[in-house]
Amino acid sequence: MHEMSLAVAVVDQVEAAATSRGAVGVSSIELDVGELAGVVADALAFCFELACAGTVVEGAELITRTVPGTARCAPCAEDWAVGMPPRLLCPGCGGAADELVSGRELRIREVRWADPEVREGRRADPEAPREEHRHPITEEN
């Protein structure tokens, strides 16, 4: 896997989503990265910094979650964690795995948008009736 192309793809997708919803910034992006996807998290983080420079995504925190690899043997109806390096023979019968159930994921799990009030500052309306709500942080006896 080429981390740079992955980073660019993530930034492109989040940028498109930000444009369509009028978001002013991105607080964080959480990715699911399969253990067997061949992505080096450090390299991805580095490429992400480069890819998001100058975009609405710049400054977002990249959170990478590793999804463990799991394989399945159909005759035994058994799933097992393949680990790294991957063990693709069934621990039950020694046959080859029929399928990888998980571990090759590369997907955006969650995007947190930046709070617009933080960027734009609070607008004060001089016409608005003044009302004060003072709630003490500690109880006053």
Ligand SMILES: [Zn+2]
């Ligand atoms: Zn088996």
